[in-house]
Amino acid sequence: MKIAFIYDAVYPWIKGGAQKRIYEIAKRLVNNGHEVHWFGLNWWNGNTTIEHDGVYIHGVGKSVPLYKNGRRSISEALYFARKLILPLSKDNYDIIDCQEFPYFSCFSTKLVSIAKHIPMVITWYEVWGDYWFEYLGRKGIFGKFVEKYSTKLPHLIIPISEKIKSDLEVLGVPKEKMRVVPNGVDFYRIQNVKPHGEEFDIVYVGRLISHKNVDVLLKAVTFIREEIKDVRVAIIGDGPERDNLIKLSKELNLQQNVKFFGFLEKDEDVYAVMKASKVFVLPSTREGFPNTILEANSCGLPAIVIDHPLNGSTGIVKNGYNGFILPLSEKEISTRVLTLLQDSNLLNTLKRNSIEFAKSHDWSVIVKKLENVYKGVGK
Structure with missing residues (x-):
């Protein structure tokens, strides 16, 4: 399969849970014979497209701060979403796996998914719900709306735990639209x-x-x-x-x-x-x-x-x-x-x-489970 991952922060230049998950999964998918691409921001020096551990990594835009005043930057999220569309649409993929954060890139991925007839999944890490009001005050209504509407974009959602799956059900996501694939460990x-x-x-x-x-x-x-x-x-x-x-x-x-x-x-x-x-x-x-x-x-x-x-x-x-x-x-x-x-x-x-x-959560076990999920999308 030819697989594209979407996430602005790229491991190992930026350390964090989501990017570490993509990195560990991507390099093992390559070892299993798949062609894997990762679209993020350019955190490294040199060419905008590089190969790292067999994975093709595409910097769709310059590196900009992910956080502002201790919170995820909305301007960065919008910038990444805007810069993503053209590079992602230049090629065809068997599946696109977009990470839930920072949300706006999910909408860009959906546009490419529709235009290129490519199945799209979203890997889901957290459900905030009413926490948006604590995070953004009255503006939290917009965060809550974006979170809920994002669940309607993909062909399939991959919650990383049963708890996240239950939280998504509260948002109205049907069980049949979800397949749990947890994080793993080396x-x-x-x-x-x-x-x-x-x-x-x-x-x-x-x-x-x-x-x-x-x-x-x-x-x-x-x-x-x-x-x-x-x-x-x-x-x-x-x-x-x-x-x-x-x-x-x-x-x-x-x-x-x-x-x-x-x-x-x-x-x-x-x-x-x-x-x-x-x-x-x-x-x-x-x-x-x-x-x-x-x-x-x-x-x-x-x-x-x-x-x-x-x-x-x-x-x-x-x-x-x-x-x-x-x-x-x-x-x-x-x-x-x-x-x-x-x-x-x-x-x-x-x-x-x-x-x-x-x-039981070794990455080899997790990747095998994810491969089976990918193969079943759109069938």
Whole structure:
């Protein structure tokens, strides 16, 4: 098959969940004999079309900031949507897989799909619904409209989890128009990574932004420290909240307990810290399908995530099997972490479960499932 992916941010120049998913899937589709193209913005130096890991990557326009004042830039989204139409329409494809964000490119892809008679799918990562009003204020009515109308564009929607599928059903998308294909993990590659030299009890990996609630994790550590004085926590990631979080850790007198690694460029370095830890905590209230959970599970770490309507993590963690789903509460988080750290039998059981769960999500399994979905579109 000849396949086109649509997403403005391109891995590895821009790191993030959606682009990492495309990258991992695309290079494996190439290995399976398919011709794969990726249309995004030009984040690299040199020709507008390059080949990377066998994938043809097309820069349809210059790189412009994806975010403005901490939010996805509407002007960037419109720019990408406008610049996409002509390059995408120059060739024929068996299928076009457009990513849900940043929405406007879905409409451009639809125009090309109609003009060229090419089946179109949209991979869906999050459903915001009423959260649009919190994000944009009264202008949220427009975001909510665009989100809902985007669901009517493709021949098929690919939600990345059962939770996202359920959320889309609330928007009125019929079940028969959806096929779930979850995110995956490079399971066998992770097994070859050696643990970091330092040992940690808890690890967090992700952007340091407000809805990730890393401050709640730090406050939970103060309760854990009452019973385990030398508890060790690794915080991996960077973002606008980093200075505030470092300040908070000092105010809570956690300098000896918490280590801020910042952003780690190499995935292997992240995996090494995970392998030197015991529990993964992701206190975020808004996620699609965070790959960090599967990566942590691959390292044998159960994941603690938050029960929230906008948190897709709850569709990945099976409560009591490969982690726990808890309210957003430092006391609840501290109690559960203490139970795991003090009950080696329970921790080892969840470790085995986590590894088995992650193995079933190896990218080779996911790509095979996606191939079957692609083949069935339009039939």
